[in-house]
Amino acid sequence: MFEFCADPSILPDWQWFACYLTSGTHLAFYRSFFVVMLLLAIVAPLALGMGLLGALALRSSFAPVNLLGRGYVNLIRGVPDIVFFLFVPIALGQGIEWVLHQINCPDWDQPVRQGNDFIVCREAKMPPVGASAWARNVYAFSMACVAFALVFGAFVANTLYGAMRAVPHAQVETAEAYGMTRAQAFRRVVLPQMWIFALPGLSNIWQILIKATPLLFLLGIQDVVFWARELGGAKTSL
Template sequence: MFSFCTDPSLLATPAWFACYLTTGKLMLFYASFGTVLLLLAITAPIALGFGFGAAAAARSRILPLSWFGKIYIAMVRGVPDIVFFLFFVIALDQGIEYLRHKIKCPDWDEPIRQGSDFIVCAAAKMPLSTAPQAWHEVYGFALAVLTFAIVFGAFAGNVLFGAMRAVPQAQLETAEAYGMTHRQTFWRILVPQMWIYALPGLSNLWMVLVKATPLLFLLGVEDIVYWAKELGGAKTARFTDYPHGDWRVWYFLGLLIFYLAFTRVSEIVLDRITARLTHGQATAAGEAQRKAAA
């Protein structure tokens, strides 16, 4: 990066650190923070959408739909995350490839399972093995987003299902007395009011999601924890221009600060949202807000 980086006498001086901290490998580490933030930014709304769908389905008057919502919530909540991340993702990946194989290579006569091998024709590979590595990473990332969304969607579904039932029944009865249809009651009365009851549970889920990102490496996405481990390990002078001892403690300290700062920012934002949603609600906090203003 800098012209003085090749000077060996600079070891462990500020200049050395300036060089060390700008190597390509460290750049990948910095970029992985972006990966994690991007994952959170994409996953959170999708998971919330899944959760909303599941909660709405679970309280539906159509029996099969209600079963579907309840089974989804119960099943995903009951399966350990790590099983889900190891088993489900490989199954999902193979399922996609199996379908593509059936469509794209109808006259393939060899079996797909040969011993422990999973063989589909080259055109059914997802992504194609000729695709650049970047596409493989995008695909892995998309699988990660989907898996996180399914898992956290089930938890969010349970939270929202509870929140929907916490909205005072009298409100819904009044709506119906005014002649609103079931659908109108749901969208105009229930949904706007349920968020305040859901927020504590959802904010917990958000915090868990923030810290669950190391599971990404199980899916082949190189996240900040993977890079901290890789970069922090002792390096000998033979294979790098920047040899150092075991620095994992420093790297993990950096991660600790990152996670703490991130949770703090999340808390501030969530507090503001709570204050806004409390406004005019028939809850203790809403009442306190009304009195303070008066």
């Protein structure tokens, strides 16, 4: 980075440190902090959205929707996160490729699954064949965001569902007495008031989300953990 770094062995301390702390790996390490913060900025609203949908499904009196919501929330809360983080990106990626394969290559005669291999035609590859490394990174990162949003959405759904039930029933009855429909009462009375009950739970989930970001590393994204391990590893003169 600096010109005097050509031969670090003869440098006085502070210049040596200046060279060391600006090496390519260190710069990548600093960048990885922004990657994690970007993930948090994207996942937090996504998970809140998923959670709101999940909570609405849990409240629904229409049996299939209610079952779907309960299935989603309980399944994801019950299965270890790490399993989902390994499963969602691979399954979702293969699902997308399979759909594209069905659309683009109807006359493909070989099976998609050959033994252990998952083979789709050239047009169905996701990211497309010839995509730049940058595009591939963005794709992998979006997959990670989806996985995080799905998992944390389930926790948020349960918190919001509880918060909605905590709004005093008399409030809803009063709203209905004023002639509001159920939907209006929900929008104007329940939804605004439930946040105060949801906040403690949501702040818990936010903290857990921050602490769960090292799982990014499992998905092959070079996050803080990856670089910390890389920089902390033993070095030889190779």
